[in-house]
Amino acid sequence: MVEDLDLSPDGGLLATACGDGAARLWSVKTGGQVGPDMMHHGSVLAIRFSPDGRQLVTGSRDKTARFWNVATSRPTGLTLEHRTWVEDLSFSPDGKRIATASSGEGIRIWSAETGEQLGPPLANSSEHWQVLFSPDGTRVAASSPAGSFRMWTLPPPLQVGLEDAERWIEVLTWQEMDRNGVLTWLDRSAWKARHAE
Secondary structure (H helix, E strand, C coil): CEEEEEECCCCCEEEEEECCCEEEEEECCCCCEEEEEEECCCCEEEEEECCCCCEEEEEECCCEEEEEECCCCEEEEEEEECCCCEEEEEECCCCCEEEEEECCCEEEEEECCCCCECCCCCECCCCCCEEEECCCCCEEEEECCCCCEEEEECCCCCCCCHHHHHHHHHHHHCEEECCCCCEEECCHHHHHHHHHC
């Protein structure tokens, strides 16, 4: 049974997510399978091409989202671990982030380059079946089995280095944090020095 499908950006390949635990690539021109099966340890529920068409990501009942090299149908080694089934996936338009919808865990945003989760879940208790990035990448929408949907505005990427961001937080809060996580107040001269940088 085909649970989900996606068309490659160039229109040449069709990807299918199947209940037998396999994801498959098909030639749109010939109808034949391209490459070997891409296997999970449970039904594959969701499948998406990256915007550049080089990667494929699959979500499964085995509680993982896995990345695959489209040219070889081999895993890239990047796996996103979940506590429940991965119901749906969506790449950001620039291909740098991926959103996952997981039953009972809600919506999570991940780095598609490192697999690092970017911030806390957008919703961590509701069930969501579908998730989608907006065309400009600034919002994420998700639908639920109850027939409702929600939309979140994502924070913009950090435009400055971490040191600059830390310095401005200190200026705004009048506090600094040491390596042990202890906060102390800045005196006026220290605050002025940071403000002047």
